[in-house]
Amino acid sequence: MEKEEQFRYQAKIIYRLMVIVFSMVGLVTVTGIYLITDPTLSVFKKTTPESLYILTEEDEERIENGIHLRTGLIEAEGLMEVVNNCTNCHSSKLVIQNRMNKERWIATIRWMQETQNLWDLGGNEDIIVSYLVTNYPPGKKGRREILTNIEWYDLQE
Amino acid sequence: MERRDFVKKAALGVSAAIAGVHIVFADVMPKGYEPLLHQDPDPFKLFGKDKEMVVLNDKPWNIEAKAHLLDDKVTPNKYMFVRNNGLIPENIDVNSWTLTIDGESVKQKKIYTLSELKSKFKQYTYQLTLECGGNGRSEFDPPAKGNQWTVGAVSCAEWTGVRLRDVLEDAGIKDTAVYIGYHAADRHLSGDPDKEPISRGAPMRKALQDETLLAFKMNGEDIPLAHGYPLRLVAGGWPASVSGKWVNSISIRDKIHDGTKMTGTAYRVPCNPVAPGEKVKDEDMCIIESMPVKSLITYPKSGAIINKGKKLKIRGHAWAGELEVAKMEYSIDFGSTWMKCSVEKPANRLAWQHFSATVDFPKKGYYEVWARATDTRRGSQPMILPGWNPKGYLNNACHRIAVKVK
Incomplete structure (x- = not known):
């Protein structure tokens, strides 16, 4: 009996030791992983939580110097209607390249509706067309433009 | 979940963790969808294109060259438009x-x-x-x-x-x-x-x-x-x-x-x-069937400054749809006078032809070198825009480069 009790006592000590060792290893691991992901301990500092969510929507829709960064479109009334309706199938680059008057933008929308699966724009159509003709109006080019934006360089031969 | 998917998702989580980014709903992301972070958004690398190529559109991809990039006799992939x-x-x-x-x-x-x-x-x-x-x-x-x-x-x-x-x-x-x-x-x-x-x-x-x-x-x-x-x-x-x-x-x-x-x-x-x-x-x-006669000055790049008395060698390519280019000329006085370029025979039918000339400038100043090709049926390039059309096709107006003589 005495031997059995002694064995139980020793087993208990080993068990407690094991618990302590495992908890410490666990703690070190958790702290280590945390430090790898957040070496500056930013969570404990009084910062806005945005820094942890780089890819969230608000950030993608950021506007700098009057340009909607994600699409390159000019920030003006109707921007989000254009973003939401005109950049699903094709790139915003196609919109930005083009210069049309109201009539031709509407004709282009009709063509996309008839052949390219564009939906009915409802009340947004006026907003979108007005955004496009206001912010991307056609300029006069005539029969031939002068050369512009020439990058001059010394020709070495 | 298949093992491969699991590994993929685990890798995604780890890489996101390393990048310090939390991807919301990482586990419900549709199959085949890769977040922006992991895509290679660089079309130049994606398609092996030169950095000077110009991306007009990225959905769908539309990429064009600049005149001086097309100097090779046979166009390599890196300068080929998409x-x-x-x-x-x-x-x-x-x-x-x-x-x-x-x-x-x-x-x-x-x-x-x-x-x-x-x-x-x-x-x-x-x-x-x-x-x-x-x-x-x-x-x-x-x-x-x-x-x-x-x-x-x-x-x-x-x-x-x-x-x-x-x-x-x-x-x-x-x-x-x-x-x-x-x-x-x-x-x-x-x-x-x-x-x-x-x-x-x-x-x-x-x-x-x-x-x-x-x-x-x-x-x-x-x-x-x-x-x-x-x-x-x-x-x-x-x-x-x-x-x-x-x-x-x-x-x-x-x-x-x-x-x-x-x-x-x-x-x-x-x-x-x-x-x-x-x-x-x-x-x-x-x-539209055959494309019209056209040419491009591919050397030098527009904007060259040269010293007075120095001759300028120019070169480029000319093509004429189904036809051949019969004559190639250049002008440095906005079409008042035209000088002949030498033009090679095509490597085979429907290949573009290479032209070259040596240009002499009479005095200092700003010049434009204009190039004009003429096909075997005597059709040649207009200096102004050809006939307007609703979709803007077939612009074969003369190409020109800017040159300064100092």
Whole structure:
């Protein structure tokens, strides 16, 4: 009996030791992983939580110097209607390249509706067309433009 | 969850953790969707293009060269323009890729594997000029709708393949044949699987030409993915949209092919000349066939400053659709006088031709060197914009570069 009790006592000590060792290893691991992901301990500092969510929507829709960064479109009334309706199938680059008057933008929308699966724009159509003709109006080019934006360089031969 | 998926998701989590980014709903992200973080958004790396190439559109991809990038006699991939109408096909398996020849006017519908095409028919190699019908669109006034190409939607690479004629004749062409139309593996932008992004073609006389190829090599290597791997049509001298990429079927039609971008105003110009901005009915629009005569100064790059007394060597390429370039000239006084350039014979029919000249400037100042090609039927390039058309095709106005003599 005495031997059995002694064995139980020793087993208990080993068990407690094991618990302590495992908890410490666990703690070190958790702290280590945390430090790898957040070496500056930013969570404990009084910062806005945005820094942890780089890819969230608000950030993608950021506007700098009057340009909607994600699409390159000019920030003006109707921007989000254009973003939401005109950049699903094709790139915003196609919109930005083009210069049309109201009539031709509407004709282009009709063509996309008839052949390219564009939906009915409802009340947004006026907003979108007005955004496009206001912010991307056609300029006069005539029969031939002068050369512009020439990058001059010394020709070495 | 399969092991591979699990590993993928775990890797995603780890990489996100390392990048210090928390991806919301990482585990419910649709299969095949890669977050922005993991995509290679660099088209230059993606398609092996030079950094100086200009991206006009990234969905669908449309990328053009600048004049000075096209200086090579045979255009390498890195300087070749990309014109896509839809999304590039994914997961191409060359071993299971087939070409079907069908249509109202085929004697016997036939299906060929790629290796059958390569072994059964004789192979030919040609240098062929491919120019987008809308090259130069950006200059039209009133502006025309579409990608605003400047001068760089043209190339002349070396294509290797089998003659379309040999394959069509192997399947058999009925007397009723009028046109061929291609179908391809690219996908419509809307994601609608029933829609084709583009399905154009050519009349039988073009389809049966020696130089009209079903190509599987470009410049001696497999065709790059963006240019139609593993099989494409190459019909030099015609709008490049005739040269369908990723082709998996060709129909021999008993009428003019009516696929996507064959009808309406696509790749058509008014049958009769119209005033700038005039409305044109669809039935008054005619399909573009041969491209017009044109040239490009590829050396030096515009903006060169040279010392007085120094002669300037210029060079470039000229092409004329189905025809050949007979004469090449340059002017440094806005067309008042024209001087001759020397122009080489084409490597083969439908290849662009190389020209060169040595220019002498009489005094210091600002100059423009204008180049003008004339074809074998005495058609030459206009200095101002040619006839306006609703979609802004066929701008073959003279190219010019700026030069300063100090």
